[in-house]
Amino acid sequence: MYDLAIIGAGINGASVAYEFAKVGKKVVIFDMEGIANGGSGAAGAFIAPKFSKEGELKELLNDAFVYSMEFYEKKFPHLLKKTKLFHSATDAKSSKILAKYKEKTSLKLQVASETFLNTLTPYAKEYGYICIDAGVVNAKAMCSAMCKSARFVEQKVESIVYDEAYWVINEIYSAKNVLLATGAYESIIKEPYIKLSGVWGHRIDIETSSENPCSIHQDVSISPSFNGELAIGATHNVHYHPQKSTTPYDLQEGRAELLSKAGKTIKLKDIKVLRDFTGLRSGSYDYMPIVGGLVMSKETLASKNIRYEVESSNTQNYTYYPNLYMINGNGGYGFVLAPYIAKILSEHILEAKEISKRLSPNRFFTRWAKKLF
Ligand SMILES: Cc1cc2nc3c(=O)[nH]c(=O)nc-3n(C[C@H](O)[C@H](O)[C@H](O)COP(=O)(O)OP(=O)(O)OC[C@H]3O[C@@H](n4cnc5c(N)ncnc54)[C@H](O)[C@@H]3O)c2cc1C
Numbered sequence: 001m002y003d004l005a006i007i008g009a010g011i012n013g014a015s016v017a018y019e020f021a022k023v024g025k026k027v028v029i030f031d032m033e034g035i036a037n038g039g040s041g042a043a044g045a046f047i048a049p050k051f052s053k054e055g056e057l058k059e060l061l062n063d064a065f066v067y068s069m070e071f072y073e074k075k076f077p078h079l080l081k082k083t084k085l086f087h088s089a090t091d092a093k094s095s096k097i098l099a100k101y102k103e104k105t106s107l108k109l110q111v112a113s114e115t116f117l118n119t120l121t122p123y124a125k126e127y128g129y130i131c132i133d134a135g136v137v138n139a140k141a142m143c144s145a146m147c148k149s150a151r152f153v154e155q156k157v158e159s160i161v162y163d164e165a166y167w168v169i170n171e172i173y174s175a176k177n178v179l180l181a182t183g184a185y186e187s188i189i190k191e192p193y194i195k196l197s198g199v200w201g202h203r204i205d206i207e208t209s210s211e212n213p214c215s216i217h218q219d220v221s222i223s224p225s226f227n228g229e230l231a232i233g234a235t236h237n238v239h240y241h242p243q244k245s246t247t248p249y250d251l252q253e254g255r256a257e258l259l260s261k262a263g264k265t266i267k268l269k270d271i272k273v274l275r276d277f278t279g280l281r282s283g284s285y286d287y288m289p290i291v292g293g294l295v296m297s298k299e300t301l302a303s304k305n306i307r308y309e310v311e312s313s314n315t316q317n318y319t320y321y322p323n324l325y326m327i328n329g330n331g332g333y334g335f336v337l338a339p340y341i342a343k344i345l346s347e348h349i350l351e352a353k354e355i356s357k358r359l360s361p362n363r364f365f366t367r368w369a370k371k372l373f
Contacts, residue, residue, distance in 0.1 A: 001166060002028045004349075005175035006150070007157045007188065010040035011139070011334045012327045013181030014146035015342030018075075021149030023350065028173055029147055032156035036143035038183045042279030044203050044233040045139040045335040046221050047072065047080075051087055051101050051130060056358055057287050061333055062107075064340035065134075071339040072137055079142045081224065084110055085134035088218040088265065089127035098128055107132050116213060124218060124265045136215060136223050136231075137335055157188055162322055177323040177349055180294075184282035189324070191297055193368035194290070194361060196329060198280035200240045202254035203233025205277075209270040219261040229274065232262045234332075242280070251276055284329035285364070291327050291341045292348060292355040293320045295365040301372070308369040315362045325349060326361055 004020050006013040009031035020027045031037070049065040050058045072080040089095040102109065110131040117125065153173075160178055161168045167178045180187060184198030207229055216222040223231040235257055240249050255273055262268065284290050299319035300306065306317050327345055330337045347353040357363055 002026045002151075002173065002175035004028075004177045004179060005167065005169050005173060006030065006179045006181055007160075008038070008181035008183060008185075009035040009143060009147055009152065010038045010181065010183050011036070011043075011143055011338040012183070012330065012342065013179065014040075014143040015338040016179055016181065016327060016345060017150040018146040019342050019346035020350075025350075027150035028153060028175065029150045030153045030155050030157050030169070032154070034154055035147055035152065036140045038185065039201075039279040039281050040139055040143055040183075040334060042201060042203060042234070042277040043139045043335060044221055044223060044231050045137045045142070046085075046215055046217070046223070047135045047137060047336055048085055048087070048215070048217065049107070049336075050333070051098055053097050053100065060288065060358070061336060064333070064337045067340045067343075068336055068338070069135060072135065072142075076137075076142060076145055079138045079145060080135050081137075081226075082133065082135045083224045084112065084131055084214045086112055086116070086129060086131050086214045086216045088124050088129040088216070090218060091127060095127035098130060102130050112214070119210065119212065120216075120266055121264060124216070131214075134215060139335065142335070160188060160324075167323070177325065179345075180324070180326045181328065183328065184280035189294065189321070191294060191365075193295070193297060193364045194326070195285055195364075197283045197285070198241060199283060199331075200237040200242070200249070200278065200280055201234035201332075202237065202249075202251070202258065202276065202278045203231060203235075204255055204258055204273050205229055205231050205275040206268075207270075207272040207274055208268045210266070210268045212266065216265055218265040220258055222262050222266060232258045233277070234258075236332075249278065254278075281330070281332050281334070282328055283331040287331060288329070288358055289327070289337055289341055290329040290359070290361050290364070291345050292325060292360040292362070294324050294326055295319065295362050296321055297365060297369070300365070301369065308366060308373055315357075315360070315366065318362060318365065
């Protein structure tokens with residue numbers, strides 16, 4: 001019997017596996033495609049905050065950025081490349097937002113060297129920029145390292161059934177708790193109030209004779225160069241979906257878009273594309289991640305005492321699946337958010353610490369249920 005069965009070995013599942021194993025819990029983690037072969041395997045895995053105007057998501061991402069940088073540095077220093085991050089505004093509007101961000105941020109501002117600035121195009125500097133300490137992680141190796149103390153099973157989870165005090169997975173494995181960390185893939189538990197979008201992305205590794213010492217973010221992200229290689233990513237292709245589109249994805253078009261966008265920011269010479277990575281980012285409808293226990297919608301709606309029109313609906317009166325949790329919806333910030341939200345979720349499961357309303361899946365249930373009455 002496992003303490004926790006995790007479905008999905010991307011960065012979200014792997015981060016929770018790490019938290020549980022750290023305190024001696026027995027974990028089994030399932031993935032039908034191996035470790036980090038979904039969205040997490042495609043990621044450039046840049047660790048950066050969100051340089052946007054005030055809001056819940058910016059706040060969360062700033063907290064997560066600070067937490068995760070320290071986490072990766074302490075626990076997996078060999079898989080984190082610490083670099084300066086040079087983030088440029090793209091137009092007059094984002095320039096104003098970035099200027100405000102710089103005024104208010106508690107992050108230490110760094111200075112970009114003249115030599116580095118000379119490798120950039122005029123567009124990279126036209127609307128202003130910010131330079132801070134940040135990093136890039138080795139996405140696949142990080143997920144594997146985090147899963148190391150768990151038992152990994154390469155298998156599609158087809159069924160989970162609750163049998164009085166524990167869950168039975170694929171009719172074989174039993175676990176006290178189950179975590180759905182399935183990214184943009186079809187969820188094994190279908191609840192009408194959980195809706196996730198999957199945005200296709202493409203990144204490339206290239207060979208180049210140009211040296212780049214920093215992470216650069218403008219129309220795309222460009223990693224520092226190492227041994228004559230660097231990564232460029234990623235596209236946001238809302239028109240393509242691997243399960244829904246009728247025509248295949250055009251890799252050449254994606255490469256051309258990435259190279260053209262990178263070329264607007266930095267002068268790269270002698271380019272040869274070495275590798276392509278593609279995958280879906282899973283996002284929630286309010287862009288905040290989804291972390292916590294799942295509401296059983298039918299059972300909760302059957303209860304007569306709950307008034308959904310009241311803003312502070314009594315979420316503790318909802319009926320929840322026993323010991324079933326979800327972690328998902330990280331959008332383009334999976335590697336920034338995962339260590340932070342995995343800690344929140346693990347403390348919730350193991351120590352009954354409350355999860356804030358802005359993260360809990362029950363916020364979507366309340367919104368959905370309100371519309372029914
Ligand atoms: C091109 C690209 C670039 C990106 N760049 C960055 C970046 O620079 N920085 C950053 O922080 N984030 C980045 N992201 C976002 C980040 O990759 C995602 O937010 C993150 O990967 C989400 O992780 P996840 O664990 O939720 O999902 P995934 O990594 O997709 O993992 C879900 C896993 O669940 C498995 N699964 C699903 N259903 C089942 C089942 N029934 N049985 C068994 N297994 C199942 C799948 O096989 C999959 O491996 C990028 C994403 C893309 C696509």
